[in-house]
Amino acid sequence: MSDNLQIPFNFDGKAIPDRHFSPDGYKGFAGFHKYWGKKPIEVWRFLIENLTLPDDIVLDPFLGSGLIAKECVNRNCRFIGFDVNPISIELTKLYLCPPDYTDLGKAIYGIERAVKSRINSMYQLSDGNIASHLLWDDEQITRVWTKRGRKREELNLTRLELENFQGAEEYQPKWVRELRLFDNTRINSQKTFTINQLFTSRALRAIDIIKEEIEQHSGSLKRALHLILSASAGQMSNMVFAVSNRGKTKGIETDKIEVGSWVVGYWCPAQHFEINAWNCYATKANKLLKAVEEDRYSKTSAIPVSLEEFQNKEEAVCVQQGDSEQFLKFIPTESIKVILTDPPHGDRIPYLELSEMWNSIIGLDSNYQEELVVSNAKERGKDIPTYNRKITSIFHQCARVLKKDGFLAILFNARTDCHWQCLSNLETTTELVYLGCYPSVYSAGSVLQDNRKGGLKTDYVLLYGKQINEKNRAKTVAAFSNVKGWTTRYPKESD
Ligand SMILES: C[S@@+](CC[C@H](N)C(=O)[O-])C[C@H]1O[C@@H](n2cnc3c(N)ncnc32)[C@H](O)[C@@H]1O
Numbered sequence: 001m002s003d004n005l006q007i008p009f010n011f012d013g014k015a016i017p018d019r020h021f022s023p024d025g026y027k028g029f030a031g032f033h034k035y036w037g038k039k040p041i042e043v044w045r046f047l048i049e050n051l052t053l054p055d056d057i058v059l060d061p062f063l064g065s066g067l068i069a070k071e072c073v074n075r076n077c078r079f080i081g082f083d084v085n086p087i088s089i090e091l092t093k094l095y096l097c098p099p100d101y102t103d104l105g106k107a108i109y110g111i112e113r114a115v116k117s118r119i120n121s122m123y124q125l126s127d128g129n130i131a132s133h134l135l136w137d138d139e140q141i142t143r144v145w146t147k148r149g150r151k152r153e154e155l156n157l158t159r160l161e162l163e164n165f166q167g168a169e170e171y172q173p174k175w176v177r178e179l180r181l182f183d184n185t186r187i188n189s190q191k192t193f194t195i196n197q198l199f200t201s202r203a204l205r206a207i208d209i210i211k212e213e214i215e216q217h218s219g220s221l222k223r224a225l226h227l228i229l230s231a232s233a234g235q236m237s238n239m240v241f242a243v244s245n246r247g248k249t250k251g252i253e254t255d256k257i258e259v260g261s262w263v264v265g266y267w268c269p270a271q272h273f274e275i276n277a278w279n280c281y282a283t284k285a286n287k288l289l290k291a292v293e294e295d296r297y298s299k300t301s302a303i304p305v306s307l308e309e310f311q312n313k314e315e316a317v318c319v320q321q322g323d324s325e326q327f328l329k330f331i332p333t334e335s336i337k338v339i340l341t342d343p344p345h346g347d348r349i350p351y352l353e354l355s356e357m358w359n360s361i362i363g364l365d366s367n368y369q370e371e372l373v374v375s376n377a378k379e380r381g382k383d384i385p386t387y388n389r390k391i392t393s394i395f396h397q398c399a400r401v402l403k404k405d406g407f408l409a410i411l412f413n414a415r416t417d418c419h420w421q422c423l424s425n426l427e428t429t430t431e432l433v434y435l436g437c438y439p440s441v442y443s444a445g446s447v448l449q450d451n452r453k454g455g456l457k458t459d460y461v462l463l464y465g466k467q468i469n470e471k472n473r474a475k476t477v478a479a480f481s482n483v484k485g486w487t488t489r490y491p492k493e494s495d
Pocket of ligand 1: 035036037038039040061062063064065066067082083084085088322323324325341342343344345351352370371372373
C-alpha cells in the first residue's frame with residue numbers, strides 16, 4: 001500500500017463553499033419525479049469531486065432516484081448501481097440515457113393530439129367550460145374551477161352537471177394493475193386497498209387513455225412517457241389536500257382554498273382536490289422536456305448494462321434491479337474505488353409500499369421480500385433484527401469489494417441505537433477504518449426530515465477508508481476538517 005493517496009481532495013486546506021451543504025432545491029431531472037428519500041445531488045457531487053479520479057469504479061447499492069449514477073458518469077467514472085424498487089431503475093435509466101429531445105417533443109405532441117380532447121370531454125360542462133379543479137368534500141363535489149390563463153375561475157354548475165361529475169359507476173382500469181399493499185397505519189394503507197380508492201373513475205379512465213397511447217412507443221421514449229404518467233399520478237389522485245382559511249392566521253377569514261399536493265402515504269382527506277388529469281400529465285411532460293433539453297450538452301449518455309456485461313466488456317455503467325445483498329456476491333474482491341450510498345434508514349421510509357401506486361400504474365412488479373427496511377406492516381416480517389442482519393451483511397460485502405485505500409461514504413440517520421451500532425461495528429468486523437462524519441444539511445423542504453423521537457436533527461455522512469494507514473488517515477482527516485461540522489466521533493456521540 002502506498003503512502004500517497006491517489007485522490008484529488010480538491011478542498012484540501014480551503015474553506016468549503018456553503019452551496020455544497022445547503023443546496024437550493026431540485027432542478028432539471030432532479031425536480032421531475034418525486035422519489036422517497038431523494039437527497040440533493042450537491043451532497044454527492046462534493047464527494048464524487050473529491051474522492052474519485054476519472055475511470056474509478058463507483059458503486060451505489062441503494063440507487064433510489066439514480067442521481068448519483070448520472071453524476072458519476074458525467075465525471076467519467078465507471079458506475080455500478082442496484083435497487084429493489086423497479087421505478088428507481090426506470091428513473092436511473094431515464095437520467096442516464098434520456099430520449100432525444102426532438103423525438104420526445106414529437107411523442108408528447110402525438111399523445112396530446114390523440115388524448116387531450118377525449119380526456120377533457122370528461123371534465124366539460126354544458127357551456128363548454130372545461131373543469132381544471134373539482135373540490136370534493138365527504139364524497140360530494142362542492143366547488144369547481146376552470147383555468148383562465150394562469151388564474152382559476154369558479155364555475156356555477158347545475159345540479160345535473162354536479163350529479164354527472166359525481167358519477168356513481170366504478171371504472172375498472174384495463175392498463176393499470178391492482179395494488180398490492182399491506183395494513184400499515186404509518187402510511188395509511190390497508191391490504192384491501194384498491195386503485196379505485198386512490199382515484200376517481202374519471203381519473204382512472206384518463207390514465208387508461210394515456211397508457212393506451214404510450215403502448216404505441218418503445219425503448220427510452222416509452223420509459224419517459226410512462227415516467228411522466230407516474231410523476232403526475234399523485235396530483236391526479238384523491239390525495240391532493242385542500243389548504244383552506246389561510247387568512248385566519250392574519251385575523252381575516254376567507255373562503256379562499258389553495259391546492260395542496262400529495263405529500264406522503266395513502267391518505268385521501270375528506271376534503272381534497274381532483275385535478276384535471278390531462279393538465280397534470282401536460283405539466284410533468286413539459287418539465288421532463290425542459291430537463292432533457294438542458295441535459296442535451298451533458299457529457300455522457302451511457303446505456304446501462306447488466307453486471308456480467310459491465311465486467312466482461314468493460315462497459316461504463318451497470319444498473320440492475322434486485323437485492324444488493326445478492327448482487328454484491330458477484331462483484332470481485334477489491335475492485336471498487338469508492339462506494340457512495342444512502343441505505344434505507346431503519347423504519348423511516350417503506351420505499352416499496354410507498355412506490356406501489358407508481359409501480360402499479362406503470363405495470364412494474366415489486367419483490368417485497370428482498371427489501372431492506374423496517375416496516376410497520378407486521379405481515380411483512382420486516383423487523384429490527386432482520387434489518388440489522390441484512391444491513392450488516394450488505395456492508396460486509398461492501399468492505400470486501402472495496403480496494404485498499406478505497407472509501408465508503410454512508411449517508412445515514414436512525415432512531416434506534418442498534419442501527420447505528422451496525423455501522424460502528426464495521427470497524428471491528430471488517431477492514432474498514434472509521435474516519436469521521438459531518439452533518440448533511442438540506443435547504444428547507446428539500447428532504448422530509450424524520451422528526452420522530454430518537455432520530456438526529458440532520459442526516460450524517462459517515463466516511464470509512466479501507467485498510468488505510470496512519471499517514472493516509474491523517475491526510476484524509478486533515479482535509480475533511482475543512483467541512484462544516486466534521487468530527488472523528490460517531491454521530492450519536494457528537495449530536
Ligand atoms: C434512501 S433511498 C436512496 C435515495 C437516493 N440516495 C436518492 O437520493 O434518491 C434507499 C433505497 O434503497 C432501496 N433498497 C431497499 N432495500 C434494498 C435492497 N435489498 N437492495 C437494493 N436496494 C434496496 C430502496 O428501494 C430505496 O430506493
